Structures are given as structure tokens and as C-alpha cells.
Amino acid sequence: MISSAIRSSIQSIFPIMQSIQPTQNRSLNNARLTTINLPGGEVSTPVFMPVGTQATVKGILPRDLSDVIGASIILGNTYHLNLRPGIEVIREAGGLARFMNWKGPVLTDSGGFQVFSLAKLRKLSDEGVRFNSHIDGREVFLGPKEAIEIQDALKSDIAMCLDECPPAEASRGEISQAVDRSTNWARSCNSAWKETDAISEGRKLFGIVQGGRFPELRKRSALELQEVGFAGYAIGGVSVGESEEEMLEQVFSTVHFLPDKLPRYVMGVGTPTQLLQMVGYGIDMFDCVLPSRAARHGTAYTSTGSINIRNEKFKFDFSPLDSETDCFASQNFSRSYIRHLFMAKESLGGVLLTLHNLRFFVKLMENAREQIKAGTFAKWATDWTERYNTSSV
Numbered sequence: 001m002i003s004s005a006i007r008s009s010i011q012s013i014f015p016i017m018q019s020i021q022p023t024q025n026r027s028l029n030n031a032r033l034t035t036i037n038l039p040g041g042e043v044s045t046p047v048f049m050p051v052g053t054q055a056t057v058k059g060i061l062p063r064d065l066s067d068v069i070g071a072s073i074i075l076g077n078t079y080h081l082n083l084r085p086g087i088e089v090i091r092e093a094g095g096l097a098r099f100m101n102w103k104g105p106v107l108t109d110s111g112g113f114q115v116f117s118l119a120k121l122r123k124l125s126d127e128g129v130r131f132n133s134h135i136d137g138r139e140v141f142l143g144p145k146e147a148i149e150i151q152d153a154l155k156s157d158i159a160m161c162l163d164e165c166p167p168a169e170a171s172r173g174e175i176s177q178a179v180d181r182s183t184n185w186a187r188s189c190n191s192a193w194k195e196t197d198a199i200s201e202g203r204k205l206f207g208i209v210q211g212g213r214f215p216e217l218r219k220r221s222a223l224e225l226q227e228v229g230f231a232g233y234a235i236g237g238v239s240v241g242e243s244e245e246e247m248l249e250q251v252f253s254t255v256h257f258l259p260d261k262l263p264r265y266v267m268g269v270g271t272p273t274q275l276l277q278m279v280g281y282g283i284d285m286f287d288c289v290l291p292s293r294a295a296r297h298g299t300a301y302t303s304t305g306s307i308n309i310r311n312e313k314f315k316f317d318f319s320p321l322d323s324e325t326d327c328f329a330s331q332n333f334s335r336s337y338i339r340h341l342f343m344a345k346e347s348l349g350g351v352l353l354t355l356h357n358l359r360f361f362v363k364l365m366e367n368a369r370e371q372i373k374a375g376t377f378a379k380w381a382t383d384w385t386e387r388y389n390t391s392s393v
Contacts, residue, residue: 026252028280028378033369036232036263036284038157039202040097040105043073045263045284046368048275048361049107051292053077054084055100058292059351060358062102068328069358070366073104073157075287078150079111079118083133083140087153095155105157107287110147110189112163112208113236113268124164126181144188148205152196156203160234161189163208168241175212178237179221182210183228190228204231206265212237213246215253222257232263235283239269248277255281272301272364273388276381279368291361295353298342301360305391307335309353314339321356325363329356 036043050057050065052074057065065071076096081087093099096106115122115129120137123130128143144162151159163182166175186207193205207225211218225233235254238247251266258264265285266278275286291301298310302322307314309321320330321338329338329352341349371377 026281028277028381030255030282031279031368031372031377031381032282032284033372034263034284036158036204037202038073038105038204040103040157041072043105044369046275046279046365046372047072047285048365049073049075049285049287050358050362051075051287051289052100052102053289054080055090055096057354057358058296059347059354060292062100064355065358066103068355070362071104071358074102074106076106076108076154076156077111077114078108078147078154078160079114079142081108081154082111082142082150083135087150091153095153097155106154107158107285108151108154108156108160109267110151110160110162110208111142112147112160113165115142116165126184128162128185144185145192148189148192148196152193152198158204158206158232159193159198161186161205161207161230163210163236165210165237165240166212168213168246170212172212172214172217175210175214176217178212179210179217182208183221183224186225186230187228190230206230206232206234206263208234208236208267209254209258210237211250211254213242213250215250218250218254219257222254226259230262232265233258234265234267234285236267238266244274248274251278251283252281255283272361273385275361275364276368276385279365279372280378280381286365288361291357292354295357296350298349298353299357300338300353301357303388305388309335309339309349310342311339321353322360325356325360327356327359327363329353329359 034045050071055076065074090096090099115131118134120132120134128141130141133140147162162185164178166178207230209218209221211221235251238250255264263284266283269288298308300307300309300321303324314335317335319335321335322330333352338349338352371380
């Protein structure tokens with residue numbers, strides 16, 4: 001049960017939430033610099049984490065993740081790795097980082113989102129979720145203890161609590177029930193985490209705030225999770241069918257209820273402009289499949305907007321993808337050549353665009369850190385966003 005002190009805090013803060021202004025009028029002056037010390041290394045934030053769902057960032061060597069892209073931390077996924085190759089394989093290898101020969105920290109998602117987006121024939125209960133694998137149809141059970149057992153075997157530097165992630169259109173009652181269940185699962189995850197060696201090894205467990213489009217439910221979720229106590233807090237259940245404006249509103253309204261001195265992480269988003277907006281709100285960590293997925297379909301992100309490299313106008317364009325970046329692909333190959341690779345269906349095209357896009361996202365956060373340090377982030381982010389939006393083709 002939520003304590004009387006926390007309940008009183010909710011009641012006192014609620015009127016403030018009702019008066020929040022539209023997203024476009026919100027200040028970007030809450031951007032901040034933090035450092036997260038993990039067994040796999042130090043992570044400076046704000047930070048973008050490339051997604052290595054199945055122990056690989058598609059098409060990219062682990063060496064290039066650090067040496068070319070500049071990533072300091074990557075993400076793996078409990079759901080996928082538990083199904084294939086299985087936790088016994090990765091445990092025997094010494095953990096996920098060793099298994100994939102990655103020399104830095106790893107954050108692992110608990111699998112809650114994938115269970116609700118990929119798994120077949122789900123049977124949800126307060127104990128967990130029983131589902132059939134989308135790979136081979138076999139029945140699998142995932143509860144809080146199982147999620148922690150898997151992530152402990154993966155040797156996750158940052159593990160996530162199991163949560164229920166309802167779709168954007170779910171009713172208030174359904175989302176309220178998901179908040180209750182996620183909080184109870186978080187308690188069980190925390191208890192299971194304390195029974196491992198993770199804490200003594202410096203590994204961390206984060207809670208995940210749910211609540212959908214309902215501000216009061218997000219407040220309740222955030223404050224109840226703090227009562228349990230975690231090393232960091234994520235904002236989950238965003239970009240699940242709602243508009244961009246609604247997504248940013250949910251992030252903005254939630255961040256005020258998260259501790260100042262602990263990491264804040266928005267899961268599974270977003271575009272370059274969205275990332276800058278959320279950095280301005282005070283978010284520290286991001287992951288998203290967008291840069292690598294878009295690259296495989298021919299989209300490149302540049303400082304003057306996104307481009308579709310398949311476009312005929314790039315056939316004789318021998319300029320770099322982005323003249324303002326230090327990206328390996330931009331420095332060594334032309335738009336014309338990369339377009340040729342895509343039109344010829346050569347896999348190198350996707351590899352080069354993936355290198356470029358991931359470096360673009362990682363570099364964007366590096367630039368954000370420089371601007372925060374200089375005290376000029378809000379103006380820089382506003383100007384950068386305006387230029388990006390007016391230039392995209």
C-alpha cells in the first residue's frame with residue numbers, strides 16, 4: 001500500500017499537473033549532466049543507447065560501436081535472449097557483454113513490452129504472463145522473479161523491472177490495473193534482485209513508471225516506485241499509439257515526480273528533435289531502434305534534416321551524407337555511392353547508413369552535453385530543431 005506521506009504528496013501536487021501548458025511552450029531549461037558508474041564503465045549523460053536486441057546491433061561490429069559510433073552503453077532484450085539462444089548459453093559465456101564481445105556496459109529491458117507486442121496467446125495474471133513464443137510456439141512463463149533471474153544471468157549493468165505496458169487506447173481502468181500490477185511486480189523484482197550478487201557487484205535495477213495518458217496514474221506510479229526504492233527510474237508506456245504531442249506531454253508531466261539525483265530514462269523513443277526536447281525536460285537516457293531501422297530502409301539523418309538516399313536526385317550527388325559530422329560513412333563515401341548500393345541491393349548500403357545514423361544520434365547527445373556545460377542548451381536546441389524541421393526532405 002502507498003504510504004500516507006506519499007498519498008499526501010500526490011494530492012498536493014495534482015493541481016500543478018492540471019495547469020501544465022502545451023508542450024511547445026515548455027521550457028527546455030532543465031537539461032542536466034550526470035555520470036552513471038557501472039561495472040562495465042562510466043556513462044556520461046544525456047546518452048543515446050544503440051539497440052542490440054538479440055546480442056547484436058544489426059550489421060555493426062561491436063568494435064565499431066565504440067570506435068566508430070562512440071557508443072558508451074548499449075541495450076539488450078530479456079525476452080528475445082531468453083528465447084534464443086537461452087540464458088544458460090549466455091550465463092556459461094560469462095554474461096551478455098562477453099558473449100557478444102562488447103567492451104562496455106549493457107542495459108537490458110525486462111521483456112514486458114515485447115511480451116505484449118510480440119508474444120502469442122498471452123495469459124496475464126498477477127503472478128506474471130504465460131505466452132507462446134513468436135519463434136516456435138512453445139509456452140513460456142515470465143514473472144518478476146524470472147525477469148530478474150534472466151537479467152542476472154545476462155550480467156546486466158542496468159536491469160529493468162518487469163512491467164505491464166498497455167496500449168495507448170486502453171481504458172483508464174485497464175491502465176490503472178496495469179499500474180497496480182507493475183508496482184507489485186516491481187516490489188517482487190526488487191526483492192529478487194537483492195538475493196543476487198548484483199548490488200555488491202555495482203549492477204543496478206531501475207523501476208518503470210506506467211500510467212498511460214492519465215497524469216494522476218503516472219504520478220501514482222512514480223511515487224509508489226520511489227517508495228520501493230530503485231537506482232534509477234524509467235518512463236515506460238510511451239510511443240505505444242499516441243500522438244507525438246501526447247507522448248511528450250506524458251514525459252514532461254512524469255519527470256517532475258522522479259528524483260533529481262537518480263538517472264531518468266525514457267524507453268524506446270525517439271526522433272532527433274524529440275530527444276532534444278526530452279533532454280530539455282531533464283531526461284538522461286534514451287534508446288530507440290529508429291536510427292538502425294530507418295537506415296535499412298534508406299533514410300539518413302543529417303544536421304539539415306532526414307533524407308531518403310534512394311531518391312533519384314542523389315544519383316550524381318558526390319557530396320557526403322552530412323558535411324557537418326565526423327561520421328566514418330560521411331567522411332569516406334558519397335551520397336551517390338551509398339544510393340548505388342541500395343539500388344543494387346548490396347548489404348553494405350544498410351551497414352554504412354546504420355553507422356551514420358547511430359553516430360548521428362550518439363553525436364547529438366555529445367553536442368547536447370557540451371551545450372549544457374556551456375549553459376546554452378535551450379537556445380541551441382531550439383535553433384537546431386527549427387533548422388532540422390525546415391530542412392527535412
